Amino acid sequence: MSHIKSSYLGELRTEDIHLKSSNRIITDAPTDNHGKGEAFSPTDLVCAALSSCMITIMGIRANKHQITLEGLEAEVTKIMSATPPRQISKIRINFTLQGTNATPDQINMLKEAALTCPVALSINPTIEQDVSFDF
Secondary structure, three states: OOEEEEEEEOOOEEEEEEOOOOOOEEEOOOOOOOOOOOOOOOHHHHHHHHHHHHHHHHHHHHOOOOOOOOOOEHHHHHEEEOOOOOOEEEEEEEEOHHHOOHHHHHHHHHHHHHHHHHHHHOOOOOOOEEEEEEE
């Protein structure tokens, strides 16, 4: 059974529908690649998927150990390669969290969880994942 339906809307724009929930995502080509840049680009979504997956896996671990993660945020920067072929060369993520009740060992456990999330393990190893934690 499929999980997502993708459609081309024209003018370098797509719509993706999550079939179970009917949630929709619109993508647009970035301005540096012939698009309008009016929505997430597909490569933006790769970066967002990485940070979201890391946060989700940290959340699962935090729930298991009664660790407070409310207020956890990530700033994500996508770096495209300077030479062809056009591709992501680096994803930089900086996590910040103020006021957690996590011990130093638990913080290390959360970092390990983030760095080994399913998306992190699925991204081509030629894409550098530069991840920092300000906990």
